[in-house]
Amino acid sequence: MSATPASEVNPAPEVLRAPLVVEFPFTRSLGPVQSAFLTGLRERTVLGVRTTGGRVLVPPVEYDPETAEEIRDLVEVGAAGTVTTWAWNPEPRRGQPLATPFAWVLVRLDGTDTPLLHALDAPGPDAVRTGMRVRVRWAAERAGAITDIACFEPYEDHDEGDPAPAAPGTEERIATGPRSHSGEFEDPVAGIVAPARLDYTYTPGRAQARFIDALAERRTTGERCPSCRKVYVPPRGACPTCGIATSEQVEVGPRGTVTTFCIVNIKAKNLDIEVPYVYAHIALDGAGLALHGRIGGIPYDQVRMGLRVEPVWTEGGRHPDHYRPSGEPDADYDTYKELL
Amino acid sequence: MSAREPVAVVGVGQTKHVAARRDVSIAGLVREAARRALDDAGLGWADVDAVVIGKAPDFFEGVMMPELYLADALGAVGKPMLRVHTAGSVGGSTALVAANLVAARVHRTVLTLAFEKQSESNAMWGLSLPIPFQQPLLAGAGGFFAPHVRAYMRRSGAPDTVGSLVAYKDRRNALKNPYAHLHEHDITLEKVQSSPMLWDPIRYSETCPSSDGACAMVLTDRAGASRAPHPPAWVHGGAMRSEPTLFAGKDFVSPQAGKDCAADVYRRAGIADPRREIDAVEMYVPFSWYEPMWLENLGFAAEGEGWKLTESGVTELDGDLPVNPSGGVLSTNPIGASGMIRFAEAALQVRGLAGAHQVDGARKALGHAYGGGSQFFSMWLVGSEPPAT
Numbered sequence: 001m002s003a004t005p006a007s008e009v010n011p012a013p014e015v016l017r018a019p020l021v022v023e024f025p026f027t028r029s030l031g032p033v034q035s036a037f038l039t040g041l042r043e044r045t046v047l048g049v050r051t052t053g054g055r056v057l058v059p060p061v062e063y064d065p066e067t068a069e070e071i072r073d074l075v076e077v078g079a080a081g082t083v084t085t086w087a088w089n090p091e092p093r094r095g096q097p098l099a100t101p102f103a104w105v106l107v108r109l110d111g112t113d114t115p116l117l118h119a120l121d122a123p124g125p126d127a128v129r130t131g132m133r134v135r136v137r138w139a140a141e142r143a144g145a146i147t148d149i150a151c152f153e154p155y156e157d158h159d160e161g162d163p164a165p166a167a168p169g170t171e172e173r174i175a176t177g178p179r180s181h182s183g184e185f186e187d188p189v190a191g192i193v194a195p196a197r198l199d200y201t202y203t204p205g206r207a208q209a210r211f212i213d214a215l216a217e218r219r220t221t222g223e224r225c226p227s228c229r230k231v232y233v234p235p236r237g238a239c240p241t242c243g244i245a246t247s248e249q250v251e252v253g254p255r256g257t258v259t260t261f262c263i264v265n266i267k268a269k270n271l272d273i274e275v276p277y278v279y280a281h282i283a284l285d286g287a288g289l290a291l292h293g294r295i296g297g298i299p300y301d302q303v304r305m306g307l308r309v310e311p312v313w314t315e316g317g318r319h320p321d322h323y324r325p326s327g328e329p330d331a332d333y334d335t336y337k338e339l340l
Numbered sequence: 341m342s343a344r345e346p347v348a349v350v351g352v353g354q355t356k357h358v359a360a361r362r363d364v365s366i367a368g369l370v371r372e373a374a375r376r377a378l379d380d381a382g383l384g385w386a387d388v389d390a391v392v393i394g395k396a397p398d399f400f401e402g403v404m405m406p407e408l409y410l411a412d413a414l415g416a417v418g419k420p421m422l423r424v425h426t427a428g429s430v431g432g433s434t435a436l437v438a439a440n441l442v443a444a445r446v447h448r449t450v451l452t453l454a455f456e457k458q459s460e461s462n463a464m465w466g467l468s469l470p471i472p473f474q475q476p477l478l479a480g481a482g483g484f485f486a487p488h489v490r491a492y493m494r495r496s497g498a499p500d501t502v503g504s505l506v507a508y509k510d511r512r513n514a515l516k517n518p519y520a521h522l523h524e525h526d527i528t529l530e531k532v533q534s535s536p537m538l539w540d541p542i543r544y545s546e547t548c549p550s551s552d553g554a555c556a557m558v559l560t561d562r563a564g565a566s567r568a569p570h571p572p573a574w575v576h577g578g579a580m581r582s583e584p585t586l587f588a589g590k591d592f593v594s595p596q597a598g599k600d601c602a603a604d605v606y607r608r609a610g611i612a613d614p615r616r617e618i619d620a621v622e623m624y625v626p627f628s629w630y631e632p633m634w635l636e637n638l639g640f641a642a643e644g645e646g647w648k649l650t651e652s653g654v655t656e657l658d659g660d661l662p663v664n665p666s667g668g669v670l671s672t673n674p675i676g677a678s679g680m681i682r683f684a685e686a687a688l689q690v691r692g693l694a695g696a697h698q699v700d701g702a703r704k705a706l707g708h709a710y711g712g713g714s715q716f717f718s719m720w721l722v723g724s725e726p727p728a729t
Binding site for chain 2: 026066231268288
């Protein structure tokens with residue numbers, strides 16, 4: 001048995017990779033029940049909903065999980081509760097409720113039958129146990145969101161049903177039993193923004209990496225399918241029709257034929273291109289299918305199917321910036337109609 | 341006992357499709373359509389054995405696996421519930437999965453539903469994530485499809501006015517459909533033809549809107565159909581086909597998967613001549629030119645001849661082969677639901693319940709959906725009579 005790691009004997013080629021961050025501020029229309037719940041949190045009031053069978057659910061839902069009937073019987077429940085289970089989070093991540101280590105807890109608020117997921121501010125896992133009493137710590141700034149509950153905090157020595165003392169110097173209410181609530185508030189919250197963010201590392205793979213390497217030398221390469229002999233540009237490492245791997249490298253172009261196109265008249269966000277411009281399908285000479293590119297160097301209204309074009313590179317560009325007329329006569333329709 | 345249980349559509353429900361339903365959550369939106377479908381079928385939540393739901397990519401609204409949280413809104417707690425996902429064709433394939441559960445006698449009564457809340461979504465963003473190293477797509481959804489429209493025009497020699505005829509027809513049909521999103525009471529052919537070119541050759545008025553909406557159907561077996569308060573539509577055949585988005589030899593104008601899917605549906609339904617035997621068609625036309633393109637792809641016209649049916653008025657509501665009497669996707673487009681709306685509208689036609697956009701005497705109707713880069717196809721043929729067994 002060798003003590004040398006395999007990677008030192010035969011170092012893996014450097015793998016092309018890049019970060020890919022996908023984020024978007026989605027909006028949500030809340031509907032009547034979630035609107036009441038989140039507006040209530042803004043007003044330091046926790047609302048649940050009573051099901052047909054008499055259970056109280058927090059967060060409230062619009063439809064009874066047991067009978068499927070619409071339920072609108074809102075109740076105000078306690079801001080203190082009991083931990084039903086928990087997990088310690090030693091390394092909080094971006095966007096989590098607390099920046100310091102905390103416990104994820106399921107808290108059954110007083111007067112409810114289902115637990116709510118939230119964070120518990122505790123000094124360490126030894127300070128957390130199932131069955132411990134906790135209460136809401138309200139955020140200083142509240143806008144009608146689940147984050148209006150900043151977190152929960154320990155609230156020992158206050159069993160469910162104890163008289164609720166008001167915290168000194170605050171208007172804090174720690175209600176005990178569920179009380180009917182209209183769900184009506186001034187200026188209700190009707191929608192929220194729910195930002196979503198996903199962090200990926202993108203690895204294009206061997207076929208595309210070879211394609212990118214060739215582009216750096218201003219060459220366009222594809223891969224030929226050993227079965228159908230079609231040349232795929234950009235290559236994907238496999239022929240989607242035959243379902244077999246491709247590896248034979250084939251240089252295509254640089255010239256090609258405009259097979260079809262459209263004239264774009266509306267400016268797209270994040271694209272610094274003046275309209276109108278021509279977005280075309282271009283079959284590079286030798287390629288088995290067309291790729292997409294912009295046509296320049298000719299008035300947009302003179303671009304036509306069959307136009308012969310060549311790539312135009314700009315300094316530092318990873319791809320051709322656009323394609324321009326090559327000066328050759330137009331290609332006959334029959335030469336490219338199979339590539340449409 | 342025959343191999344397959346005949347499947348009946350006994351309930352159809354839609355929301356009034358609009359640009360933004362800010363008054364309801366997604367749960368509230370799907371609930372509205374489901375409740376209407378159950379009311380149409382004269383059934384309650386307890387009568388449903390399983391729920392099959394579809395929508396377009398999760399990225400559109402950013403709710404990952406929304407079916408999980410919609411279970412209680414759809415009365416699915418304690419029942420099988422499953423999600424179907426085939427891009428824009430999903431509404432159609434969702435209905436087919438539900439129909440197959442009944443046909444296979446796995447369940448007797450299935451609620452199927454599809455939705456999209458585009459106002460809370462960003463479809464364009466969801467479809468064009470900035471993948472590293474790749475050249476950004478230089479155009480929006482219309483820009484993706486417009487070159488294929490130009491290819492069709494070149495191949496068929498169609499006059500460049502055909503697209504505007506489709507849009508003018510569909511928008512007028514939508515005026516007869518209370519659930520349609522766009523109700524352009526002052527629409528004229530001149531207005532369509534003078535609307536701005538967005539992605540030449542596609543004009544603004546030849547594109548679909550962005551809608552919030554849901555569509556639901558109740559599918560059941562023979563015994564369920566016999567108890568239904570209103571006439572059922574019977575499923576005579578259904579099929580799905582797919583192909584890669586891009587491959588050497590792909591025909592974007594008339595994809596092979598679409599031809600194969602239609603041929604399969606006609607074979608199952610015993611249709612020899614679709615042009616003569618089918619009375620109404622609800623096809624997925626997000627850009628007006630796709631009507632003549634799909635007329636050819638679905639076998640209603642020979643290659644290069646589809647536009648002649650449109651131009652001669654055959655596809656008008658009072659024509660010989662009405663296409664999209666509901667106003668179609670051009671008038672209503674909650675993406676994930678759009679395919680199911682086609683299937684449901686086909687069912688309404690053969691049930692005789694389409695109201696002001698009813699095609700007189702419709703006995704057989706085709707519902708059609710496609711999605712992705714013209715890569716997923718789903719279709720069903722429904723009839724007013726039970727299928728021959």
